[in-house]
Amino acid sequence: MSQRIGNSMATDRQVWLRIIAASLLSGLLPGSWTSAQEPSQASRWEESQGAGDDSRIFQEPAGPLTMEAAIRLALEVNPTIAAARREIEATEAQVLQGSLRPNPGFSYNVENAGRISRSSAAQVELPIERGDKRAARVEAAQRGRDVAVSDLGGRQLKVRADVMAAFFDVLAAQELLALAQNSVSLARRATDIAAKRVTAGKVSPVEETKARVAEAGVRVTLTQAQSELRNARRRLASLWGNAVPRFSEAQGEVDLLPLIPTRESVEQRLRTSPLLQRAQLELDRRKSLVNVEQSKTVQDFTVSVGVKRREESQNEQMMLGFSVPLPLYNRNQGNLLEALRREDKARDELLATRITLVSDAYQIMERLSARREEAELLRTEVVPGAKSAYEAATIGFENGKFSFLEVLDAQRTFFSAKSQYLTALAAVHRAVTDLEGILGEPDAAISPKTPSSDNR
Numbered sequence: 001m002s003q004r005i006g007n008s009m010a011t012d013r014q015v016w017l018r019i020i021a022a023s024l025l026s027g028l029l030p031g032s033w034t035s036a037q038e039p040s041q042a043s044r045w046e047e048s049q050g051a052g053d054d055s056r057i058f059q060e061p062a063g064p065l066t067m068e069a070a071i072r073l074a075l076e077v078n079p080t081i082a083a084a085r086r087e088i089e090a091t092e093a094q095v096l097q098g099s100l101r102p103n104p105g106f107s108y109n110v111e112n113a114g115r116i117s118r119s120s121a122a123q124v125e126l127p128i129e130r131g132d133k134r135a136a137r138v139e140a141a142q143r144g145r146d147v148a149v150s151d152l153g154g155r156q157l158k159v160r161a162d163v164m165a166a167f168f169d170v171l172a173a174q175e176l177l178a179l180a181q182n183s184v185s186l187a188r189r190a191t192d193i194a195a196k197r198v199t200a201g202k203v204s205p206v207e208e209t210k211a212r213v214a215e216a217g218v219r220v221t222l223t224q225a226q227s228e229l230r231n232a233r234r235r236l237a238s239l240w241g242n243a244v245p246r247f248s249e250a251q252g253e254v255d256l257l258p259l260i261p262t263r264e265s266v267e268q269r270l271r272t273s274p275l276l277q278r279a280q281l282e283l284d285r286r287k288s289l290v291n292v293e294q295s296k297t298v299q300d301f302t303v304s305v306g307v308k309r310r311e312e313s314q315n316e317q318m319m320l321g322f323s324v325p326l327p328l329y330n331r332n333q334g335n336l337l338e339a340l341r342r343e344d345k346a347r348d349e350l351l352a353t354r355i356t357l358v359s360d361a362y363q364i365m366e367r368l369s370a371r372r373e374e375a376e377l378l379r380t381e382v383v384p385g386a387k388s389a390y391e392a393a394t395i396g397f398e399n400g401k402f403s404f405l406e407v408l409d410a411q412r413t414f415f416s417a418k419s420q421y422l423t424a425l426a427a428v429h430r431a432v433t434d435l436e437g438i439l440g441e442p443d444a445a446i447s448p449k450t451p452s453s454d455n456r
Contacts (some may be wrong), residue, residue, distance in 0.1 A: 028377045055086060058240055059073075060073055061246070062247065062248065063247065064249050065250055067163070067164065067250075070236065070239075073240045074159050074163045074239040074240045078239055078240055079241050080159065081156060081159060084148070084152040088152060090148075091147075092145060094144060095141040095142055095147070095348055098134070098138045098140065098141040099134065102127045104124055104125060106125070109122075117312045119309060120281050120309050121308040122306050123307070123321070124304065125300065125321075126291075126303045127300060127301075128300060128301050129300050130299070130300055131294075131297070131298030133298075136291045137292060139291065140285065140289050143285035146284070150274065150281050151278065153274055157221070157440065158437060160433075160436075162433075164241055165430050166235045167236055167250055168425070171254040173228050174229060176229075176251060176422065177222075177225040179415060180226075180415075181222060183221065183222070186407070186411065187211070189398070191208070191209050191211040193398070194207050194210075207403075221415075233245040256426065257372055257379075258368075258372075259362050260365065260369055261435070263365075268364075270439065272438045272440060273357055276357060279349055279354075280350060283346040284378060287343055290340055291394065293338075293339040296332040296337060297327075297333075299325055299327055302322070302323045304322070305319070306321075360434075361435065364434050364438070365435065367427075367431050368431035368435065371424055371427040375421060375424035378424055382421070383414075386414040386418075389410045389413065389414070390410040390411055390413070391408045393406055
């Protein structure tokens with residue numbers, strides 16, 4: 001009995017060796033289960049994974065910050081851009097996975113185990129893909145990668161626009177803070193002068209009380225300006241993931257006005273709009289997914305090769321098999337119909353995106369034109385007149401020709417005009433960033449080119 005068991009075990013080892021040899025030989029057949037290009041794709045993907053975080057070396061300066069440096073810093077370390085880069089890496093993995101072939105299978109069966117009449121069989125199952133399924137998978141994954149790359153570009157444009165708007169808010173807040181500080185200095189001088197006049201008996205003590213009340217009101221304005229500057233700095237620094245700003249001040253010209261692009265340049269750049277390209281890439285991706293579902297309607301088959309041994313007769317038989325599913329009920333018709341409808345949806349979304357972009361672009365141009373005209377009028381007429389009246393009232397007050405209330409009124413007028421001017425400038429720059437978000441990368445047509453006189 002023990003001799004039979006030993007012979008049986010030796011026979012089983014021979015069967016195993018033959019099956020392993022058959023498995024190795026199957027790799028030499030046409031349409032082998034491994035591709036010579038796949039290891040290189042995997043190694044390239046792993047190398048890209050290892051070099052993911054080494055590029056973020058730009059640090060926020062502790063001194064003055066320019067707009068160019070702020071844009072570069074945000075593009076390097078903004079969390080949303082980092083997430084978009086990760087999505088590209090994920091789609092690279094999808095391309096790798098789509099290029100892989102199905103694994104072969106192995107089965108081993110024993111009948112009447114433990115008896116002399118037992119038989120054992122081992123076989124290798126080789127699935128054969130038909131309908132160009134692998135090529136369709138790779139194509140769909142590559143189109144998904146194109147969409148991810150487009151999303152990264154769109155995210156970078158949005159971050160750039162957000163940085164420009166936030167940077168200008170910091171510049172405007174710095175201007176308002178400087179104006180409020182000058183107002184506080186004037187209010188202090190006015191309070192001191194009023195106190196001296198009361199001591200000399202030239203004016204009523206009520207004048208000193210009015211001066212102190214006015215000074216308190218200006219201090220409130222200063223506190224609000226300081227708070228607004230701190231918030232504007234935090235909003236800017238948050239774009240590169242820093243909760244506590246390190247830069248000392250935003251360095252730039254707050255009074256620069258951008259030019260208005262021509263209708264021809266806008267129409268030309270609309271054809272290459274990143275948002276329009278993204279919609280076109282999504283349509284291409286949906287088409288490739290239709291091909292994937294279409295390829296699944298072609299049934300795959302499986303070829304099996306094995307050996308069967310009967311212990312009682314010591315005979316070995318070669319086994320060949322072929323299996324294919326019968327597409328009687330499930331022919332992937334539901335998934336194919338869904339893919340076709342989603343392709344139609346992507347085509348409709350492309351048309352809607354084109355119409356929306358044209359409409360939005362011309363509305364933004366109209367807003368840009370109106371706001372720029374308003375800012376130009378405030379810059380050339382309103383602010384200089386209010387500033388001149390304020391300076392004249394200040395000099396007259398110091399010489400005893402005007403009352404403090406007249407100075408306070410001129411000061412409020414100048415402060416209001418300057419605030420209105422900065423608000424109009426902010427609207428102009430936001431319109432510019434909105435237009436660049438639609439048209440794509442900025443060009444000389446809408447970059448700041450018009451310096452203004454010093455109205456501070």
